[in-house]
Amino acid sequence: MRMNRFTTGMMIGSLIGAASVMMADTNKRERKKMLKNGKKVIKRAGNMMDDIIGIYR
Numbered sequence: 630m631r632m633n634r635f636t637t638g639m640m641i642g643s644l645i646g647a648a649s650v651m652m653a654d655t656n657k658r659e660r661k662k663m664l665k666n667g668k669k670v671i672k673r674a675g676n677m678m679d680d681i682i683g684i685y686r
Contacts, residue, residue, distance in 0.1 A: 652660055 652663065
């Protein structure tokens with residue numbers, strides 16, 4: 630179980646690192662667009678997780 634947590638942490642950390650490097654290399658307009666798209670993705674993922682949890686209850 631600990632290896633799964635370690636692997637998950639490494640994956641999330643690398644995604645955060647890649648996103649921060651991308652944000653540093655872009656201009657203000659592109660940053661706003663990325664943040665807007667990211668918020669949409671997070672909202673959709675949350676809705677999907679709620680649906681999946683609802684199926685298994």
